[in-house]
Amino acid sequence: MADFNLNRRQFIQGATAVLTLSALQAKGLSFTGTAKNMRVALIGAGWYGKSDLFRLMQVSDVQVVAISDVDSNHLQEAGKLISERQISRKVPALYKDYRKMLANHQLDLVLIGTPDHWHTLQAIDAMRAGAHLYLQKPVSIDVLEGAAILSAARKYNKKVQVGTQRRSTPHLIDAKKRVIDQGLLGKISHVEMCCYYHMRMNGNPLLERVPDFLDYDLWTGPAPLRPYDGLPHGGWWRTFMEYGNGITGDMGMHMFDAVRWLLQLKWPKKISATGGIYVQKEGKSTIADTQTAIFEYDDLNCVWQHRTWGTPADPEYPWAFIIYGDKGTLKGSVMKYEFIPIGKGDRILQDVVYEKEKFPEDLKEPRIELHTAPATRRHMLDLLSAIEHDHLPVADIEEGYISTASCILANLSMQLNRPLVYDPQKKICVDDPEATKLLRKSYRAPWQHPYRI
Known part of the structure; x- marks a missing residue:
């Protein structure tokens, strides 16, 4: 090599x-x-x-x-x-x-x-x-x-x-340079993040025979082996906590990671969350349809909210972050950003960058996310x-670990109904042995968890 x-x-x-x-x-x-x-x-x-x-x-x-x-x-x-x-x-x-x-x-x-x-x-x-x-x-x-x-x-x-x-998103890099790094927001003490996409499938498919082209046992690997009820591809697997971290750990991780990058944040001091399956109770899906999480820093709270039902708080920003400063507000999504000053000052707006002329083959690729x-x-x-x-x-990977683990800890906080303080050096939840045990999931045999206690 x-x-x-x-x-x-x-x-x-x-x-x-x-x-x-x-x-x-x-x-x-x-x-x-x-x-x-x-x-x-x-x-x-x-x-x-x-x-x-x-x-x-x-x-x-x-x-x-x-x-x-x-x-x-x-x-x-x-x-x-x-x-x-x-x-x-x-x-x-x-x-x-x-x-x-x-x-x-x-x-x-x-x-x-x-x-x-x-x-x-x-x-x-x-x-x-x-x-x-x-x-x-x-x-x-x-x-x-x-x-x-x-x-x-x-x-x-x-x-x-x-x-x-x-x-690496061009318009968000621009927002960092023109708004965050120039101090246009002033003192930042509150962030809101959200996802209101109706992306929780929540069906009740019948059990089926595993098709010959799929090795379902190997697909399942270290996770619990659920009865086969159709191809897991296309998002069905995402609606089960057996295979992922729910919408907070999926869509929320993206926005929380973006905020941490923009504001140069590391581990939250405390994480708390509430939520559950409040509305969509009729199907098999095990991920929460409603959740609010708070990631606390010194003089700053980052608040996450998702719902897989109802309407978004702002239809222009259904999956987004909003950073509030005492001099202005920055709204950002995968499609655009806008800076709204308090008092005098210029609004700054920029849309998503496409590269259809540079890469015309993008237009022919099925299911591509052009943005x-x-x-x-x-x-x-x-x-x-x-x-x-x-x-x-x-x-x-360290940044990915922080963002991933923080969202997982929010899920654990929701499950235990109490705030959690994670010590990344000791790998424990401080003064909470019950939560500490939940930091490591059990693997299905013969697969072995890679973290050795």
Whole structure:
């Protein structure tokens, strides 16, 4: 495998010859250097896994040598689509079991786009096999899984870019530079974050025979084995706490992570939450349809609210953050931002950036999120730069761990009906042994939790 780590002297000597990420973006997102020869693999070849991989392939001539998925239909389709986009036109090697793929190939970079309950084991196995990572969020479904990934990344000296691409979203980068960094908000003491999408499926499908093209036992992996009631793909799995962290840990993590990045926040001092299944009680889904969480910092509260029913508080910002300062307010979403000054001053508005002219192939890709494609491309470029020039990516695994764990702790607070204070050094909930036990979920045999107590 190519050695991408540069010592400090080599880096300083070569700095003048290296294009910075901003320069790369200004030149149309091209990338040069060792990244062009990187051997890449994908774990989880469904919708978003392929989407992430295609964004990487748009900005670097990587070699996609292998992919794995427990659904043979996904696998065959992805192999064909990748071959059509590769310069070599080669179909990558196809695997049902990602462990065999890691054993058979020397990989430089692995993208992970599987359901959340698989992220931790696959991430650690891939790093142990020698690969850097692009890891979809959330990084884990319990707090100590996240701690284990962070430990592994530092132990194996691997770069991990978490798929919290709000940190690479052009219009939000502009908001940070023009509003936050210029101090236009004044003293900031309150943040509201929300999601009012009706995204909780909550159906009652009948039990079925597992289709031949799906290895359902391997799909389930370390999670509890639910009776099979149809393909979990397409979002059905997201409505179960067995496989993820609910809407707070899914949509809320994105907005909380964006706020932390904008305001340079780390771990909350205290986390509390209330909620549950208040309205949509008729179906199987186990995630909350209503939840409010408070992430407390010194002189600052970040408040999250989601409902999967009713109308949004502001129809223009159904999934968003609002940062309140004593000099103005900043509203932000995946589609736009606006700064509203108090008193005199100019309003600042900017819409999402599309790149349809630069990347016309985006318009032909099924299910692509056109508004997030530019952000994901920049996220990939930042990761390639981190690998080649040995710096932490903008959404480093430590940041992903903080954002993921904070949302999980909000879920635990809701479950226990009391506030929680997490000590990230001791890996405990302070003065709360019951909550501390919940930081680590039980794994289904024979899978073993990666965090050793």
